[in-house]
Amino acid sequence: MPKLTIDELAKMRDRTRRTMIPREGGEFRAKVNVHMGTCGIAAGARTVMTALIEEVERRGLTDVLLTSSGCAGLCSREPMMTVETAGKPPVKYVNLDAAKAREILERHVLGGSIVQAYALGVGSEKTDA
Amino acid sequence: MPETATEKTYRLHLMVCAGTGCVSNHAFEIKTALEEEIRKHKLEREVTIVPTGCNGFCERGPIMVVQPGNIFYQHLSVKDVPHLVEEHFLKGRPVAKLMYVPPAEKTPVPVLGDIPFFKKQVLVALRNRGLIDPEKIEESIARDGYKALAKALTGMTPEAIIAEVSRSGLRGRGGAGFPTGLKWQLVRSAVSPNGGGRYIVCNGDEGDPGAFMDRSILEADPHSVIEGMVIGAKAIGATAGFVYVRNEYPLAVARLGVALEQARAYGLLGTDILGTGFDFDIQIKRGAGAFVCGEETALIASIEGRLGEPRPRPPYPAQSGLWGKPTCINNVETWANVPLIIDRGSAWFAGIGTATSKGTKVFSLVGKINNTGLVEVPMGISLREIIYEIGGGIPAGKAFKAVQTGGPSGGCIPKEQIDLPIDYESLAAAGSMMGSGGMVVMDEDTCMVDVARYFLSFTRDESCGKCTPCREGTKAMLDILTRITEGKGVPEDIVLLEDLARAVKDTALCGLGKTAPNPVLTTLRYFRDEYEAHIERRKCPAHVCRQLNVYTIDPDLCLAKGKGCDVCRRNCASEAIRGEKGQAHAVLQDKCIKCGVCADVCAFGAVRVE
Numbered sequence: 001m002p003k004l005t006i007d008e009l010a011k012m013r014d015r016t017r018r019t020m021i022p023r024e025g026g027e028f029r030a031k032v033n034v035h036m037g038t039c040g041i042a043a044g045a046r047t048v049m050t051a052l053i054e055e056v057e058r059r060g061l062t063d064v065l066l067t068s069s070g071c072a073g074l075c076s077r078e079p080m081m082t083v084e085t086a087g088k089p090p091v092k093y094v095n096l097d098a099a100k101a102r103e104i105l106e107r108h109v110l111g112g113s114i115v116q117a118y119a120l121g122v123g124s125e126k127t128d129a
Numbered sequence: 130m131p132e133t134a135t136e137k138t139y140r141l142h143l144m145v146c147a148g149t150g151c152v153s154n155h156a157f158e159i160k161t162a163l164e165e166e167i168r169k170h171k172l173e174r175e176v177t178i179v180p181t182g183c184n185g186f187c188e189r190g191p192i193m194v195v196q197p198g199n200i201f202y203q204h205l206s207v208k209d210v211p212h213l214v215e216e217h218f219l220k221g222r223p224v225a226k227l228m229y230v231p232p233a234e235k236t237p238v239p240v241l242g243d244i245p246f247f248k249k250q251v252l253v254a255l256r257n258r259g260l261i262d263p264e265k266i267e268e269s270i271a272r273d274g275y276k277a278l279a280k281a282l283t284g285m286t287p288e289a290i291i292a293e294v295s296r297s298g299l300r301g302r303g304g305a306g307f308p309t310g311l312k313w314q315l316v317r318s319a320v321s322p323n324g325g326g327r328y329i330v331c332n333g334d335e336g337d338p339g340a341f342m343d344r345s346i347l348e349a350d351p352h353s354v355i356e357g358m359v360i361g362a363k364a365i366g367a368t369a370g371f372v373y374v375r376n377e378y379p380l381a382v383a384r385l386g387v388a389l390e391q392a393r394a395y396g397l398l399g400t401d402i403l404g405t406g407f408d409f410d411i412q413i414k415r416g417a418g419a420f421v422c423g424e425e426t427a428l429i430a431s432i433e434g435r436l437g438e439p440r441p442r443p444p445y446p447a448q449s450g451l452w453g454k455p456t457c458i459n460n461v462e463t464w465a466n467v468p469l470i471i472d473r474g475s476a477w478f479a480g481i482g483t484a485t486s487k488g489t490k491v492f493s494l495v496g497k498i499n500n501t502g503l504v505e506v507p508m509g510i511s512l513r514e515i516i517y518e519i520g521g522g523i524p525a526g527k528a529f530k531a532v533q534t535g536g537p538s539g540g541c542i543p544k545e546q547i548d549l550p551i552d553y554e555s556l557a558a559a560g561s562m563m564g565s566g567g568m569v570v571m572d573e574d575t576c577m578v579d580v581a582r583y584f585l586s587f588t589r590d591e592s593c594g595k596c597t598p599c600r601e602g603t604k605a606m607l608d609i610l611t612r613i614t615e616g617k618g619v620p621e622d623i624v625l626l627e628d629l630a631r632a633v634k635d636t637a638l639c640g641l642g643k644t645a646p647n648p649v650l651t652t653l654r655y656f657r658d659e660y661e662a663h664i665e666r667r668k669c670p671a672h673v674c675r676q677l678n679v680y681t682i683d684p685d686l687c688l689a690k691g692k693g694c695d696v697c698r699r700n701c702a703s704e705a706i707r708g709e710k711g712q713a714h715a716v717l718q719d720k721c722i723k724c725g726v727c728a729d730v731c732a733f734g735a736v737r738v739e
Contacts, residue, residue: 003396005404006279009270016271023142023179023196023260025242036219049140050174057138065197066140066175068221 037071148183182349298487303460337536535564538644540651599642
């Protein structure tokens with residue numbers, strides 16, 4: 001470990017802080033939920049999740065929350081993910097792979113426009129009566 | 130590209146409590162099991178495990194908090210791990226059965242911030258609690274660690290640093306509450322004999338029974354203490370520092386050692402700190418665990434390699450301390466507060482607390498209390514808020530009786546004063562003291578004479594024996610207290626105890642002896658009727674002093690509920706119980722030695738204690 005200057009100390013702070021954001025309970029611009037049921041994993045949900053994590057890391061994003069959930073009931077269209085951006089209804093994407101997930105991250109999560117080609121529809125199943 | 134492992138992004142951070150309490154409850158085995166299950170589900174790239182310092186809610190250990198989401202899991206065991214990993218970390222469904230359920234309720238509270246134990250706490254000294262791995266300096270730096278140091282070394286003169294600390298109103302957290310800024314000023318302006326430097330000492334010789342504040346800070350966030358010391362060194366002009374910590378705190382010693390090495394490697398300690406030309410280094414000095422070594426002159430003697438015995442003051446260590454040089458001694462918690470005062474400013478710090486007691490105080494909450502643990506609260510909070518809102522009240526529906534603050538040097542505060550605000554002056558006026566932060570809660574089943582006897586036996590054992598008042602006085606007081614608890618007290622004992630206590634308080638050489646009578650004086654002040662009951666009526670109202678108890682067996686209960694089970698008779702070593710299986714039993718008072726075993730073994734409550 002090299003000795004730090006004051007400038008390097010501040011840089012190290014910012015660099016490490018980014019990776020610790022999930023611990024701090026701040027606001028997120030978007031939540032991306034990858035469906036990790038047995039069906040999803042068998043269809044390749046894990047490569048989708050890995051691609052998203054690597055992309056978030058590469059871009060140094062601090063306000064995109066990656067979560068998982070179980071089977072959503074539409075097993076034939078897995079891997080699936082749901083993108084929720086602040087103040088907008090959630091969007092479900094189907095038949096994904098790593099490249100599509102990266103594209104959705106760039107165009108929808110960061111760019112704000114829904115990628116119609118991969119989207120199943122807007123809205124989500126109700127969880128309450 | 131990430132330069133170190135800590136710079137990787139993970140979607141889930143498992144904050145596993147690795148404080149001494151959870152570690153002794155197998156936290157590391159749980160961590161290993163988590164690693165295996167995470168590997169099995171191929172989640173290594175998604176989920177990271179972070180061992181942290183003490184979470185605080187020790188009662189509920191082993192503890193893990195899952196981020197993001199702040200989901201609090203309690204009482205974990207290795208067998209819970211496979212289900213937890215599959216359900217929550219793979220499929221995103223938090224596991225309700227491992228969550229906290231408030232007493233007398235059924236619905237779990239998933240989020241840490243919603244649990245009453247955490248709600249009223251204000252974290253300053255414990256600001257990184259549960260958020261960093263104490264063995265990774267990068268994580269400390271990410272949470273603004275060493276930011277205040279950079280500011281102090283480049284933008285502030287020593288005088289400005291001292292002025293800032295003075296304005297903050299910070300007072301010593303070791304117990305006596307001396308203003309920290311003033312102490313620094315005294316050390317800075319003291320003339321060192323024969324030239325030479327000044328020293329900084331961190332007092333981590335925490336020895337009160339039931340106290341674990343300093344240990345937890347050193348285990349959870351050693352860099353906050355190191356940074357505080359380097360800032361202090363700049364302020365007073367010291368070139369070397371010592372952390373005096375007891376060897377019976379192995380985890381604290383180890384983590385502090387790792388932290389010192391990492392700080393040195395990054396140039397935050399040693400020569401030319403942060404390239405500013407300032408030199409300062411810190412050594413660990415392990416103490417053998419003598420209570421008296423928490424007293425500053427005894428501590429200095431111990432660091433110098435001499436017998437840990439106090440000497441008269443003045444001269445104070447600020448004038449003549451380690452090897453005769455001006456020395457600044459502050460407690461672990463005091464040092465941990467310093468970086469935030471420099472970083473956020475004295476006004477911010479002074480905005481917390483009361484007119485004379487600023488900031489927060491860490492307490493270890495133990496004894497007859499539902500939520501045992503480590504808490505940090507703003508000064509001025511009432512005992513009621515700590516005991517009932519944070520502590521969750523007294524277990525098993527018992528009545529609150531008293532709380533002992535300040536350990537063996539402090540006193541017992543009775544239930545009548547439960548609305549007492551926690552600050553230096555209020556506690557002193559009540560006959561107790563802030564102390565380093567031990568808080569032992571007592572319920573109706575506690576005998577206050579026995580409590581005084583317990584603390585006096587502690588100080589008698591820990592007295593170094595150098596001065597007569599402490600050596601002989603603690604023994605004489607203990608003899609009287611023992612006599613009273615054995616039912617051999619005489620009416621003159623109360624006056625004699627008071628006289629002795631005042632004499633020892635006035636004449637003992639050091640703080641240990643001067644404060645040792647406090648438990649006696651406060652119990653005499655608030656619970657004199659209990660002393661009188663022991664002496665005049667030969668009764669212990671709480672039935673703790675067994676020699677004063679009379680054991681009898683209710684013949685109807687014995688027969689109706691226990692069917693004359695005979696267990697008491699078989700367990701009585703002095704053959705003082707009459708009866709046969711199937712019959713009502715009775716105690717033969719002339720043979721009974723009052724050991725209480727019959728009451729302990731009777732499953733039907735038929736043995737009466739009066």
